[in-house]
Amino acid sequence: MQLLAVPMASSGGGGITLLIPLILIVGMIWFMSRTQRKQRERQAQTVASLAPGTKVITTSGLVGIVEETDDDYVTLEISDGVLVQVVKAAIGRIIPDEDVTADEATDSTDEAADAVEEPAADKDPVDVPDAGRDKADGKVQDAPKTPPTHTEN
Known part of the structure; x- marks a missing residue:
């Protein structure tokens, strides 16, 4: 018997x-690590x-106006006369002033109000006698109620 040695592939x-x-x-x-470093720099x-x-808005979603800043803490006014002290690291982002956008919004709503025509007082309102009423007893029917699509635990 002869054994041959075949090399493994x-x-x-x-x-x-x-x-x-x-x-x-x-x-x-x-x-x-590069992404985290950029986030730390922005913070x-x-x-x-x-x-x-x-x-400002805190990381937990609290919105307030900065009243005072210390080395470690920021005092926020979250409502008239209500002050809260939070850690500086809890400040998530600064909300930009909306004075310019608010002025533009009021201008556009004034123009839209001018463009709307008011109904004439001399026109009679449209009267549809049986619209939305049940023919049998004259009572208004409620819209059918749909069941909830999910349940809460």
């Missing part, structure tokens, strides 16, 4: 197949630009 490029996933992992980590700029009278 190699996968070829064994080093490169291990190197590609490693490069991908390092690239993902670098990209995520630092937002906190640095806080001044009394600035309207």
Whole structure:
């Protein structure tokens, strides 16, 4: 009996197949750290630009006007006479002043109100005698009610 030694087929490029996933992992980590660094820089700029009278939104959704800033805390007025002290890191973003946009909005609503014609007083209103009424007893029927589409737990 004769045994023949046949060499095993190699996968070829064994080093490169291990190197590609490693490069991908390092690239993902670098990209995520870069994104987080940019977010931290934006947050630092937002906190640095806080001044009394600035309207802000906190990370928890609280809207208020900055009354006072300290080293670590910001005092917000969330309603007339209601002051809340929050950590500076809790300031999510600054709301830009809407004075210009509010003036433009009032101008456009004034123009729209002028464009609407008022109904003439001498015209008779349209009267439809049986519209929306049940013929049998003369009572107004309610619209059919649809069941809720989901239930709450």
